Amino acid sequence: MSDTPIDHIARATPEPVARRIRGLSDRTLAWIFVAPTIALLLAINIFPLVWTIRLSLTNYRANRTNSDIEWVGLRNYVRILTDSDIWLSMQVTAHFLIWTLIFQVFLGFALAYLINKKFKGNDLWTTIIVLPMMLSPAVVGNFWTFLYQPQIGLFNYVVAFFTGVDPSSFSMIGSVDLAPWSIVIVDTWMWTPFVMLICLAGLRSIPDYIYEAAAIDRASPWRQFWTITVPMVLPFLMLAVLFRGIENFKMFDMVTLLTGGGPGSVTELTSINLKREAFEKWRTGYASAYAIILFVTVFGLASIYVKALNKVKER
Template structure:
């Protein structure tokens, strides 16, 4: 058999061999006007890299720079003064900032605990083979298809103490009378937790359902042969197999809830007082109401470092579980 690298082109009498036809041994032919493959790859990748730098990297670098200045966006002609770490010192020494971070942590932790518990339970119910499972799955998924701003507005009416359905249901089962979920300092944080749980539990359910359906049937058959009880089967087979899916769901939803904004603004606007003023809401007020752009940029950098650090630790734990 003749090796392809040794093939030569022999021109007919009076015909000149072209460069593409008289290729040197071992040298690949170029399909696009003789451009090397590396140049072609660079030509296609460069626009994507430039777009990534323009949309993500440059704003991040600009925000870090502004965090060390006293820049105000509503005074563009004002000279920008470099003030070093003064914005960070004010932030870390402010009790209000720690209160906003505490409210955010309260919201994130409780939504994750409740959503994981309910989402896992719904996934185990839907995973059973019964008539109408597809229909009920679609019904459960409806809340996560809506816009958070729409959901916030919708639940604002449900929470009305005199005319809202939620207050009427609570009064029916407890006899406590009308309750103001949004206007109460003690109940307002739980009001936004309930709404977020209603909206995003289906997302947790979907990931758990994917994990449940990836478990081989022979594992359950072996457990049945060994006469393992329902709890033992769940603890030793189901939970270890779906744990990576659960952790992935918590990672995605935790990051999203850490920067939750639109739904909470529509529900409570951070009130009553600053009870439900999450870090993202305070950041918006500092940047676009008080126009302390440098100060707000420092706060944004702190939030970014916090989420990035926690996310990195969590991903390492997730990799250990998967391995």
């Protein structure tokens, strides 16, 4: 009988080391393999979180490293929760989140439902549709900035056509009323394919025999859609909402490239506000408290949402 690779390894292992390994329990061996990963997680995730919590209780400023650090307790948290500008940025973020999720879920599911129907050119159209999500937010931001320019911007001319405004003097990203919607349009264009792919996976996981049984029972296509398709795809839709909600809550780069932080505060998301406090005003302790509040908010909402998702999956 030929030797296996395990036999070669066993013979190559020095006898003292082999005796020590044989004397270890399965639990100890498991901890030996898991320990490096745990140490890496502690170094990358847990330690920065603990350090941020510590800084949030002080008046520390990163641009004044030689100044004395004063322990202020919960004062930063109180100031944040009573700041009207912070609540305004929360409202802007909520507006952005709600509308992008509505559009992306609706359009993503509709595209997935159409693509799931086999037709000529199915693979080609699927590839074309998913192209936007393959681009980086920086590229997308710069690309759509040109589309929103007053002189050559396609969308400016479309809006101007319906409103009667001179296109050369009009800009969507410069309008207080339309600037938030310009961000919603770009994010929807970029990430609807992601939702479509998740919904497509859900649609293709539904066994054909369920539809066949429904057809034998003389269920109409509309009834099959509402009693079979929607309930079985709902967990996938909810998962897409969870992923996009978390990502959009911390949206920063694309919005900054599109609007430059303007006009006014109508496009100032919480992530942009946090960046301004941390790296423009250098209020590091204050920004750390702000970051902790955002983290607790996202973590709490996500935990509640995951519980709801698990209940839907158990049905």
